[in-house]
Amino acid sequence: MGVIIEGKGLTKSFGGLTAVKKVDFHLNKGEIVGLIGPNGAGKTTLFNLMSGVYHPEEGTLSFNGMEITSLKSFEICRLGIARTFQIVRPFLKMSCLENVLIGIIGRGDPREGIKAKGEEARKLLKFVSLEGHEKNSANNLTLIEKKRLEMARALATQPRLLLLDEVLAGLNPSEILQALELIEVIRTQLKMTIFWIEHVMGAIMKASDRIIVLDQGEKIKEGRPEEVVNDSKVIEAYLGESDA
Numbered sequence: 001m002g003v004i005i006e007g008k009g010l011t012k013s014f015g016g017l018t019a020v021k022k023v024d025f026h027l028n029k030g031e032i033v034g035l036i037g038p039n040g041a042g043k044t045t046l047f048n049l050m051s052g053v054y055h056p057e058e059g060t061l062s063f064n065g066m067e068i069t070s071l072k073s074f075e076i077c078r079l080g081i082a083r084t085f086q087i088v089r090p091f092l093k094m095s096c097l098e099n100v101l102i103g104i105i106g107r108g109d110p111r112e113g114i115k116a117k118g119e120e121a122r123k124l125l126k127f128v129s130l131e132g133h134e135k136n137s138a139n140n141l142t143l144i145e146k147k148r149l150e151m152a153r154a155l156a157t158q159p160r161l162l163l164l165d166e167v168l169a170g171l172n173p174s175e176i177l178q179a180l181e182l183i184e185v186i187r188t189q190l191k192m193t194i195f196w197i198e199h200v201m202g203a204i205m206k207a208s209d210r211i212i213v214l215d216q217g218e219k220i221k222e223g224r225p226e227e228v229v230n231d232s233k234v235i236e237a238y239l240g241e242s243d244a
């Protein structure tokens with residue numbers, strides 16, 4: 001299968017707090033890997049390191065064998081890593097179509113005319129079930145629709161690796177099922193590798209090949225979903241949280 005991304009000894013602090021501590025991890029091409037852990041465990045920070053929002057104080061990141069540790073966000077995006085944000089942030093005053101077009105235009109592919117780009121943006125909106133919202137301002141979408149728009153914006157950059165930060169939060173059970181189907185389709189049809197953060201345990205355990213668990217910045221467990229749910233350190237990390 002081959003490794004698509006690898007982090008070694010990644011460390012990132014904010015003042016006195018070490019949000020990510022000496023984390024080693026890798027993802028194989030075509031895998032769906034879940035990233036879990038209690039609130040404040042460092043999950044989003046790890047995504048921020050992988051997408052160039054922050055740079056680690058220690059450690060290295062390589063993508064398809066190329067070191068990306070110090071690259072800027074747009075450079076990482078061009079290489080093929082895209083992400084959604086836990087706090088959705090589409091361009092609210094723009095239409096849904098324009099929001100997706102930004103990702104497509106950002107690829108800077110001169111062979112494609114604006115008409116083809118528009119068509120592609122429409123297709124992506126349809127793909128995430130936002131057909132009919134093309135001219136709608138992003139501001140008018142519900143939270144769930146905004147999350148779908150975030151996915152379409154990330155997909156528009158045609159990544160090889162997609163990072164999804166809590167895209168299921170706030171969805172009802174039938175919407176979760178739809179979202180899980182979408183994630184599987186992204187893997188099989190678009191041939192992307194998916195790394196996703198989720199607190200909806202049933203869903204992430206069901207849809208992931210492998211799970212990585214962070215607690216207080218450290219990787220405490222990694223394995224198949226059934227290995228992870230029964231792990232005493234993982235259970236303790238979550239129980240500790242509810243006691244707090």
Ligand SMILES: Nc1ncnc2c1ncn2[C@@H]1O[C@H](COP(=O)(O)OP(=O)(O)OP(=O)(O)O)[C@@H](O)[C@H]1O
Binds near residue numbers: 014042
């Ligand atoms: N920009 C920042 N400045 C200061 N502290 C930060 C910053 N970003 C994250 N932190 C802190 O780093 C720790 C890890 O945060 P992070 O957002 O990565 O956690 P998380 O696992 O994504 O949590 P959640 O499940 O609540 O989203 C937390 O203590 C958080 O307060």
Ligand SMILES: [Mg+2]
Binds near residue numbers: 044086
């Ligand atoms: Mg987070």
